[in-house]
Amino acid sequence: MRNTNTSVKIDGIDKKILRYLMDDARTPILEIARNIGISGAAIHQRLRKLEKSGLLSGSKFIINPKVLGYTTMAYIGIFLDKAMSNPKAVKELEKIPEVLECHYTTGNWSILIKVLCKDNEHLMHVLNKRIQQIEGVSRTETFISLNQQLDRQIQI
The missing domain is CATH 1.10.10.10 (Winged helix-like DNA-binding domain superfamily/Winged helix DNA-binding domain)
Structure with missing residues (x-):
């Protein structure tokens, strides 16, 4: 954008x-x-x-992830050892297909990501074997979404 x-x-x-x-x-x-x-x-x-x-950026079909067996949505705050680690960390996060969104944020975390996994075990694998192994990631904080209650665009 x-x-x-x-x-x-x-x-x-x-x-x-x-x-x-x-x-x-x-x-x-x-x-x-x-x-x-x-x-x-x-x-x-x-x-x-x-x-x-630039107001319109295309159209798309929306896939229902639950039909494919993806039922665990989580938001993960990523703490980096230093700010200079951000570009490299983002490059590595791009390689993880479960990562749907990645945001550079203010506050405690350096990065906030949204991930979609099949279940909690899958989430644990993605966290332990993929995200926490990225050079520069010092620790993570995970919040599992129990239910998405709103999903909308800006009103026109």
């Missing part, structure tokens, strides 16, 4: 288009056009403009 100080201006029609697509990205453009009362070509033009502005 680009870090800019300028925000994108969107009007009411843009907001309506975005709400339809955020609800279901596979909604046909012509269906959205009929519901909003403008042409399909106008919707395409607006979407191209929003993509070009």
Whole structure:
């Protein structure tokens, strides 16, 4: 994501288009056009403009990890021995497929990661054999998510 100080201006029609697509990205453009009362070509033009502005960064299918047997979600705070270890640690974390997110943070930890594992035993293996073996990692603090209660995007 680009870090800019300028925000994108969107009007009411843009907001309506975005709400339809955020609800279901596979909604046909012509269906959205009929519901909003403008042409399909106008919707395409607006979407191209929003993509070009950087507001839209594509669409994706969401995989339900539980169907594949992944039931343990955890957040792990990583303490590094020194700040200079960060780039190398992140490079090593990228190699671990169970790591879904990695954040450089303020506070006690240097890095906060989100991991998805099949079960607690799998999580323990990832922690002990992969994450804690990374050079520069002095210790970790793990929080297991019992239930994700909210999952949403910013409101438009």
